Amino acid sequence: MTKILIPSGALGLGYDRDALARGIAEGPDLIAIDGGSTDSGPHYLGTGTSKYSRSSVKAEWRELMEARARAGVPLVIGTAGTCGADSAVDWMLDITRELAAELGQTLKIATVKSGQGGAAMAEAFAAGRITPLEAAPKISADVLSACTNIVALAGVEQINAALDTGADIVIAGRTTDTAIIAALPIARGAHPGGAWHGAKIGECGALATTSPNSGTILIEFDDAGFTITPMGAEARATPYTVSAHMLYENANPHVLFEPGGHLDVTEASYEALDDRRVRVTGSQWLPSERYTVKLEGARSGGFQTVSLALVRDARYVENIRAWVADIEAQCTEKARTRVNADFSLELRLIGVDATLGPLETSTLSAGEVGVMGIVTAEREDVSREVAKILNPYLLHHPLTEQEEMPTFAFPFSPPEMACGEIFEFCLNHVLELEDPLSAFRIETLEVGP
Amino acid sequence: MTTLADVVTKVRSKNAGPFWLTFDIFCAGEAEFGEICAALNTERVAAALQVSSTQLKRFEISDLNVLKFSLPRPQIQGTRHDRDMHGASFANILAELEI
Numbered sequence: 001m002t003k004i005l006i007p008s009g010a011l012g013l014g015y016d017r018d019a020l021a022r023g024i025a026e027g028p029d030l031i032a033i034d035g036g037s038t039d040s041g042p043h044y045l046g047t048g049t050s051k052y053s054r055s056s057v058k059a060e061w062r063e064l065m066e067a068r069a070r071a072g073v074p075l076v077i078g079t080a081g082t083c084g085a086d087s088a089v090d091w092m093l094d095i096t097r098e099l100a101a102e103l104g105q106t107l108k109i110a111t112v113k114s115g116q117g118g119a120a121m122a123e124a125f126a127a128g129r130i131t132p133l134e135a136a137p138k139i140s141a142d143v144l145s146a147c148t149n150i151v152a153l154a155g156v157e158q159i160n161a162a163l164d165t166g167a168d169i170v171i172a173g174r175t176t177d178t179a180i181i182a183a184l185p186i187a188r189g190a191h192p193g194g195a196w197h198g199a200k201i202g203e204c205g206a207l208a209t210t211s212p213n214s215g216t217i218l219i220e221f222d223d224a225g226f227t228i229t230p231m232g233a234e235a236r237a238t239p240y241t242v243s244a245h246m247l248y249e250n251a252n253p254h255v256l257f258e259p260g261g262h263l264d265v266t267e268a269s270y271e272a273l274d275d276r277r278v279r280v281t282g283s284q285w286l287p288s289e290r291y292t293v294k295l296e297g298a299r300s301g302g303f304q305t306v307s308l309a310l311v312r313d314a315r316y317v318e319n320i321r322a323w324v325a326d327i328e329a330q331c332t333e334k335a336r337t338r339v340n341a342d343f344s345l346e347l348r349l350i351g352v353d354a355t356l357g358p359l360e361t362s363t364l365s366a367g368e369v370g371v372m373g374i375v376t377a378e379r380e381d382v383s384r385e386v387a388k389i390l391n392p393y394l395l396h397h398p399l400t401e402q403e404e405m406p407t408f409a410f411p412f413s414p415p416e417m418a419c420g421e422i423f424e425f426c427l428n429h430v431l432e433l434e435d436p437l438s439a440f441r442i443e444t445l446e447v448g449p
Numbered sequence: 450m451t452t453l454a455d456v457v458t459k460v461r462s463k464n465a466g467p468f469w470l471t472f473d474i475f476c477a478g479e480a481e482f483g484e485i486c487a488a489l490n491t492e493r494v495a496a497a498l499q500v501s502s503t504q505l506k507r508f509e510i511s512d513l514n515v516l517k518f519s520l521p522r523p524q525i526q527g528t529r530h531d532r533d534m535h536g537a538s539f540a541n542i543l544a545e546l547e548i
Contacts, residue, residue, distance in 0.1 A: 038467050041527035041534045135468045135521035244513055247473050251465040251519035253508050301529055344529070355538045359499060359523070361545065376529045424528045425467040 001222050002185040003028045004198075005231075007067075008215035009205035011035045011060055011077060012052025015215025019206075019231035020063070023216045024071050026231075030163075031068055032180040034203060035092065036079035038296060038425065039249070045149050046298035046423025048087035058095050065099055065169070074163060076170040076180045078154075084174025085149040086115035092171045097447045106448030107169055110162040113441040114173035116150040116295070121431075129432040130295065136428035143426055147297040150427065155259025155293065157436035159183035165444045173440075174296065176258055177203035185221035193283035196263040198226030200256055201245050201280070208245035211235035225281035227273065237278045239270035259294075259436065261287040290432050293439060297427035303380035304419040305387035307373040308350075309394035310409040319399055320349060320369050327393040335386045343377035343386045371408075376422070387416040454544035457485060462540035467526035470536045471519040472543055482514035488548050494518055497542050518543075 005028035008015035012035075036044070040051045050057065061077075068075040081088025089111050100107050122141035124130050130139075144150065151174035160183045162170045172180065178199035185195040198219045201208045205215045214232025228237045246265055247253045256263040268283045316323055324347040332345050350370030353360035373390045377383040394415070396405050433439055454460060459475040474489070476482040486509055495502035500520055508517040524531040533539065 038526070039464055039535060042467070043527070133468075137468075137525065240513065244475075244515070247471075247510070247513075247515060247517060249463050249465050249471070251469040251471050251506065253510055253515075253517055304529065346529075348532070355532055356542065357532055359497075359539070359542055361497075361542065374529065422527075422529060425525055428466070428468045 001220055002188050002190055003218055003220050004181050004184065004202065005031045006181065006202045006205050006217050006219065007031065007033050007064060009034065009203070009207055010037070012056045013215070014060070015205065016213070016232050017063070018233065019214050019216035019235070020067060023218050023231040024067050026218050028071060028073060028218060030073050030184045031064060031071065031075045033064065033077050034079055034177055034180070035077045036082035036084055037177070040082060042298045042423040042425045045083040045085060045151065045296060045425070046300070046421070048083060048085035048149050050081035050088060050091060052082065054095065058099065061095055062099050062103070065096070065103060065105065068168065069105060074168060074170060076159065076163070076172065078159070078172045078175035078177070078180035080171050080173060083149065084114055084151050084172070086113045086173060089113055089171055089173045096169060096171065100447040101449050104449050106446065108165070108167050108444060109447055110165045110167035110170045110442055110444045112154060112158055112162050112170065112172040112175070113443075114151040114154055114175070116152055116439060118145040118147055118150065121150055121295070124431060130429050131432070133294070133428045133430060137426055139427065139429065143299065144297070146299040147426065148299060148423070150295060150297040152293040152295055152431055152439045153259065154440055155179045155436065156183040156186050157260070158440045158442070160187045161437055162442050163187070165442070167444060176294070178256070178258060181219065189223065190221040191223050191225055192285035193263060194225035194281065195221050196256065196258060196285055197265055197268060197280060197283035198228065200263065201228060201242055204245070204248065206230055206232060206235055207248065208242050209235040209237045210241060225279060225283065227277055227279045229277045236276040239272055239278055242278045242280065243268070243270050260291050261285055291436055292430040292432050295427045295429050295431050296425065298423040299426050301422040301424040302376045302378050303383040304422050305375045305383040305416050306419060307387050307390060307394060307416045308411060309371045309373075309415070310368055310411065311371055312368045312409060313406065316399060316406070317365070317367065317369055320352065323397065323399055324349065324371060327390075327397050331390050331393050335389045338389060339382050339385050341377060341379060341382045343375055343382055345386060345390065346374045348372045348374060380418070380420070384416060384418060391415055451548050452544060453485070453489070453546045453548050456481065456548055460540045460544040462536055462538070464522070464526055464536040465519060468522055469519055470522045470539060472517065472540060474516040474543065476514040476516070479514060482511065482516070485548075486516055489516060489546070493546070494543065497546060498539070
């Protein structure tokens, strides 16, 4: 029996402190928490930085480090710093070092780095070791070389290698959401289908229960399956909440691909042990012939500057599409003569179809429309320049020549806001490995007062 | 007019990674699940999402009374053409379909 305590779906999201204390009292074998996801967008992988604030991460990590010390078991974070790039692992290590000094804890830390070099990846691509998954964008050696960060998603082999060093804390770069939970149970001989399935159910903390915000859950893994117990006082796991979690953020509700194989839950059965605990058996783990890890990569998408104007005049609101079409055409033409570089200009109608664009079906009309100008260019100065050329149009453009010059509302000064460099995800591929550890780097160090 | 949202428990959409979008339609019971599966044929959902029906994966999960659709994201998450980073607003398109 291996007990894994999961304090929350992600470090930085917060959780119920009492639930964590109850979890520690249950005597877990390991505390596992996820630090990231691609869900927040490509900026974080592109820049190798964290979405959550350093102070929030530090405050919550402090509590987990204290809980770890009380429990005397390893604490593992996967996908450190939102994206799991090497720089994000270093960022997390820096926070851990600071806290170890503040808390007076002497600790052995293992880091697992998942970053991949662009040139090495271009070589692997040429050798046919990088293959696309469904709906993958087209890639080339140039695309791989242009990525600011490429990470490979570690599985249980790499996490177990880090745990084998005897580390008190493992700070892992990009891992699959499940690997940090499944690793120890698998190393101790738990049912592999049960281990991966329980890990999938646990990866979002209490999301698979009736009280998602309570955060903390305990999963017990054994040689036939797993049992989930929520730690929140009011939280309940039911066969429905647990089985429904396989749907969440998952294109296929029955199958989950992981490094080294896939999980199939088609035959899983869910049994309520009482009104708050659920036991699951019958999940299957099917090892693959080749060991592959998924890759994520982000490259620059140019530089962006945005501007926001508000249109309240009823006649302009009524004719807003004609108004922005005219501005787009005129401003694009003028900017082409004034900046000698490529750019794109889009005016998005907030309150009309800004969310769904061409898929919008609603015909409701509001009394005002926000007009968001978005300028994207390969160079930052070009993007700002075109946004400044756009400004007089958003300020004074008339619907017809034969009318007094209108003036529209601006909520900000300056009206242009630089978004800086933007990034785009460009890999939905897997990398074949001879040895699971060959694409990852594990290092150990001592920290403390 | 009765919409899908009026007759089911919940309609949600979300990213399934940066390249996929997934929709979960939760029905309260078996009878309702059967009706919704019949009413929402794949062609109709594909038309509402403006994709070809061959791009749409359909899962009828009778244990949960959930009808699920997955498709490649209309725009890769976070590109400059993407309007919804988390993909949660797409649910409205199906929720507002007339049943």
